[in-house]
Amino acid sequence: xxWPFASPRYVGRPVxxxxxxxxxxxxxxxxxxxxxxxxxxxxxxxxxxxHARIRSIDVSRAERMRGVVAVLTAEEMARxxxxxxTDAGSDVPRAMPLASKKVRYYGxxxxxxxxxxxxxxxxxxxxxxxxxxxxxxxxxxxxxxSEGAPLVHEELGTNVxxxxxxxxxxxxxxxxxxxxxxxxxxxxxxxxxxxMETRGVLAVPEPGTGRMVVHATHQFPHDLRRWTAxxxxxxxxDLRVVVHDVGGAFGSKIAHYPExxxxxxxxxxxxxxxxxxxxRSESLTASTQxxxxxxEIEVAARRDGLLTGIxxxxxxxxxAYLYNLTKAPFLSVLSMLPGAYRLKGIEGxxxxxxxxxxxxxxxxxxxxxxxxxxxxxxxERLARELGIDPAxxxxxxxxxxxxxxxxxxxxxxxxxxxxxxxxxxxxxxxxYRQMRGLKERARAEGKLVGxxxxxxxxxxxxxxxxxxxxxxxxxxxxxxxxxxxxxxGEQTAFAQLVADFFGxxxxxxxxxxxxxxxxxxxxxxxxxxxxxxxxxxxxAACERVKEKMVRxxxxxxxxxxxxxxxxxxxxxxxxxxxxxxxxxEVAAAAHDEDSLPEEIEPGLEASAHHSxxxxxxxxxxxxxxxxxxxxxxxxVLKAVMVDDCGNVVNPMLVEGQLIGGAVQALGQALHExxxxxxxxxxxxxxxTDYLVPTAAEVPRFELDRTVTPAPNVxxxxxxxxxxxxxxxxxxxxxxxxxxxxxxxDGSPAKPNYLWELVRESG
Numbered sequence: 001x002x003w004p005f006a007s008p009r010y011v012g013r014p015v016x017x018x019x020x021x022x023x024x025x026x027x028x029x030x031x032x033x034x035x036x037x038x039x040x041x042x043x044x045x046x047x048x049x050x051h052a053r054i055r056s057i058d059v060s061r062a063e064r065m066r067g068v069v070a071v072l073t074a075e076e077m078a079r080x081x082x083x084x085x086t087d088a089g090s091d092v093p094r095a096m097p098l099a100s101k102k103v104r105y106y107g108x109x110x111x112x113x114x115x116x117x118x119x120x121x122x123x124x125x126x127x128x129x130x131x132x133x134x135x136x137x138x139x140x141x142x143x144x145x146s147e148g149a150p151l152v153h154e155e156l157g158t159n160v161x162x163x164x165x166x167x168x169x170x171x172x173x174x175x176x177x178x179x180x181x182x183x184x185x186x187x188x189x190x191x192x193x194x195x196m197e198t199r200g201v202l203a204v205p206e207p208g209t210g211r212m213v214v215h216a217t218h219q220f221p222h223d224l225r226r227w228t229a230x231x232x233x234x235x236x237x238d239l240r241v242v243v244h245d246v247g248g249a250f251g252s253k254i255a256h257y258p259e260x261x262x263x264x265x266x267x268x269x270x271x272x273x274x275x276x277x278x279x280r281s282e283s284l285t286a287s288t289q290x291x292x293x294x295x296e297i298e299v300a301a302r303r304d305g306l307l308t309g310i311x312x313x314x315x316x317x318x319x320a321y322l323y324n325l326t327k328a329p330f331l332s333v334l335s336m337l338p339g340a341y342r343l344k345g346i347e348g349x350x351x352x353x354x355x356x357x358x359x360x361x362x363x364x365x366x367x368x369x370x371x372x373x374x375x376x377x378x379x380e381r382l383a384r385e386l387g388i389d390p391a392x393x394x395x396x397x398x399x400x401x402x403x404x405x406x407x408x409x410x411x412x413x414x415x416x417x418x419x420x421x422x423x424x425x426x427x428x429x430x431x432y433r434q435m436r437g438l439k440e441r442a443r444a445e446g447k448l449v450g451x452x453x454x455x456x457x458x459x460x461x462x463x464x465x466x467x468x469x470x471x472x473x474x475x476x477x478x479x480x481x482x483x484x485x486x487x488x489g490e491q492t493a494f495a496q497l498v499a500d501f502f503g504x505x506x507x508x509x510x511x512x513x514x515x516x517x518x519x520x521x522x523x524x525x526x527x528x529x530x531x532x533x534x535x536x537x538x539x540a541a542c543e544r545v546k547e548k549m550v551r552x553x554x555x556x557x558x559x560x561x562x563x564x565x566x567x568x569x570x571x572x573x574x575x576x577x578x579x580x581x582x583x584x585e586v587a588a589a590a591h592d593e594d595s596l597p598e599e600i601e602p603g604l605e606a607s608a609h610h611s612x613x614x615x616x617x618x619x620x621x622x623x624x625x626x627x628x629x630x631x632x633x634x635x636v637l638k639a640v641m642v643d644d645c646g647n648v649v650n651p652m653l654v655e656g657q658l659i660g661g662a663v664q665a666l667g668q669a670l671h672e673x674x675x676x677x678x679x680x681x682x683x684x685x686x687x688t689d690y691l692v693p694t695a696a697e698v699p700r701f702e703l704d705r706t707v708t709p710a711p712n713v714x715x716x717x718x719x720x721x722x723x724x725x726x727x728x729x730x731x732x733x734x735x736x737x738x739x740x741x742x743x744x745d746g747s748p749a750k751p752n753y754l755w756e757l758v759r760e761s762g
Contacts, residue, residue: 050680174309197247290363332367482522503569
């Protein structure tokens, strides 16, 4: 591994997370820990129907309840706030802070109660009476496109939210040259993010200034500031956003939500701080949900398994509104559909479909898991139908190590990779040949054992980032980053980079983020870009600080700056290491105006902005499962993951991200699904019904890595979403192998679903 500094002491090592000190001692600061004098509490009255016209709202009983300060409806809210932000254009229907005239999904806020006590607010919300004229809902994307289907937005005359078509290479020629064309259909269910900490907002007006501070649980502090200022109709300079510790997000804290507008609007109206914290049931019904795709795939190939082309039609369940980044995951499905394979052509269409459900949004991976799932389910099923070993078919079609940089038929330029090496390593760790023998022996004994593979490629590093680095007079360093970690451990990783860059102790580095008053502008955290893009900005700022320190050191050593060498925390004269000054000495001198020549201003601080190039992590996962032939319960016998995220700053953090991502993918494959009934009522509004994997369901993961550095300053690619992108389809492929020739088109593979498929197949 090559790094932008010599002889790293911390980078590349499993350094324990520095942020965990405050978490394990209970001294972290999460939104609901905040208390402000005079603070009020908000609760939302939410629609209990999926589709209806609002006939009337009677708030009189709630207003009379002791402790209630105000009850707001859309009529009052419209005087103080506009719609929530969207990136889908000016001609799409916009969600309002409180629904007016019509509700379009269960859980949509229709009124807001503000009280002196949180539980008084909850109780008063139950007293608000809303009269609805029910309308038929539509919760299925295919039905939503059928003639005569109920319209979510009547003014549009259609439930089509958007259509995106893409053609690359020569799809017509690819299919004309094919000896085999197979058609498959796959359904990926909707998923909830289920972060440990739910969403929340605390809006605090500043008396006398007209400004407001909004404390929030959000992944994009600067974007939230801009979006909310626009919705409130106030100058952005009058709004400060502060994000403290965040207990997980997984994409669900990216959107601009109705509550993000309603709470500060009410605080402006009343002139008092107001806090709202989402309940778990609200989180499962009113926070964005991910995935939700129905796909029809045509694959063209030769009889020897060589792939030639893909055609795809993908229907995306966008829900009732297009929030910020609702569209993006669905568009990514098509762009990353080629995966790790050479194709001669691709032709596809993505249709975003309005339904009477909570709006969709990014969920860990945001389109790349769906793309990888579809191509890997397709490749594995094709291999079995052609009688070719699934591993061998992949190896025949992989982009070769010597073909990088490689431009795909959808226009991505993959930076670097060795897909065959990752798969071969996964097969070795699994004991692939032995497991195939075990499978056949088990089948002869009446047991259902299957092996599933997955080889994924993802794309990361979408967002520009900024950093400011300040060296104090005592030699300690403060880093201000535009990224917004929410549990991944970047405070540790960034501190490792800075400590090794300057040759100082890890404890001498402090990393700050989340406050728009002090953190530089940048893209927050998502898309596995935090370390690669955010770290590059930090290194660039460190370089600028070092340049000034070299000038200060040259003055102290009485030589020219070009004769000064900086190594392992000391500045020495080139060729004379005995003539040197330490990092702390230079830092002290840089802050002492009397010690500096006139041309050097006192202080050590520099900022930098980094505009990234896309990176393409990859890997191979292999799974062995056993399906109980009586109950159809699935048990994972062995799980292997070989991932390549380029250079690794902290192996322990990487392992944590991989295991966490794999557990979420396991949930997608076996347990988790947001379920709505025919009336649009959610049936999974509590964790009793929405099943996330617990320790009892999680297998032991065997992890390994290959290292293919990316062409950037750190050589890193990104890892936060890797296992979520690659693992689910390995499990599903293994289940289909165990039950072959049964085809499993949907997920999750719950026992009742598998039993129904087996029963229907006869």
